Amino acid sequence: MRKWVERLIYLVFTFFIFRVLLYIFQYTYDVWVPLTPEWDVISFFIVLPFMIIASFIISAFAFRYAFDRRGA
Numbered sequence: 055m056r057k058w059v060e061r062l063i064y065l066v067f068t069f070f071i072f073r074v075l076l077y078i079f080q081y082t083y084d085v086w087v088p089l090t091p092e093w094d095v096i097s098f099f100i101v102l103p104f105m106i107i108a109s110f111i112i113s114a115f116a117f118r119y120a121f122d123r124r125g126a
Contacts, residue, residue, distance in 0.1 A: 064113060072105060
């Protein structure tokens with residue numbers, strides 16, 4: 055049961071990190087990128103998967119740091 059709760063917290067934390075990255079990307083996209091279908095395709099197929107991967111990596115490092123610090 056404890057493992058399931060940890061995984062659920064990990065996924066929720068990952069979702070919040072993804073939302074922050076998405077908000078930052080949307081702000082920069084609106085400011086500096088012209089509105090064209092090509093950029094929409096690039097952002098959907100290239101940038102979005104990198105943001106998902108980055109959110110999982112950041113949350114994994116955060117959880118590893120939190121659990122390592124807890125034992126000290």
